[in-house]
Amino acid sequence: AQSVTQPDIHITVSEGASLELRCNYSYGATPYLFWYVQSPGQGLQLLLKYFSGDTLVQGIKGFEAEFKRSQSSFNLRKPSVHWSDAAEYFCAVGGKGDQGNLIFGKGTKLSVKP
C-alpha cells in the first residue's frame, strides 16, 4: 500500500537550533517526493521536491532534504530555525507533474521557542 509516515506529531525547538523532520514512505513505483508547509489559515506552500538526480535537494527558506532509497526516507532539515518557521509540515509522495495525485503524511507541527 502507498503511504507516508511522519512519526513526530509535534516538535518544539529553540530559535537558532537545528531541525530535522522525519518522513518515511511506501510507494510501488519511482517515488517523487515533496515537502509542503502550511501556516495557520493558509494553503500549502511547496518547500522542495525530489524527482531524480542528487539525493540532497535544496528548497526555499533555507530548507534541505535528503532522499535515502535504502531507508525509504526523505527527511527535512534546517541548520538554524527562525521563529517564522513555526507551522505544520507535510511530506508527500506521488506522481510527477500531471501523472498523479499526492499521498500526504499526517503532518508535523513545529513550534519555535524564543
Added chain:
Amino acid sequence: DSGVTQTPKHLITATGQRVTLRCSPRSGDLSVYWYQQSLDQGLQFLIQYYNGEERAKGNILERFSAQQFPDLHSELNLSSLELGDSALYFCASSRDSGPQHFGDGTRLSIL
C-alpha cells in the same frame, strides 16, 4: 502567492444543502486536483482533471462531483451535505513534469 485561486474562502451552510467550490489554476496548468483536509483524515486526494477530462479518482464520495471547464477552471460540487463534510478543501494545479501548487483552500462549515 501560488497563482491558484479558490473561491469562496469560507462557506457556512446547513445539512442537506448543496454547495459549489471554485478553483482557477495557474496560467498554463492543465491539471487540477481536489483534496480534502480534515482533522481525523488529514489530507486526502479526491479527484484529478486534466484538460477537461477526469484522470484519477481518490476517496471521493458519490455525493461529490467535479468538472473542469474549457477555460480550465474547475468546480467541486458537494451535495446532501453532512456534518462530517466540514473540512478545508484544497485545489492544486500542475503542468507537464512540475510539482503541484496549492490554493489557499475553502473552509466549509456545516451547521
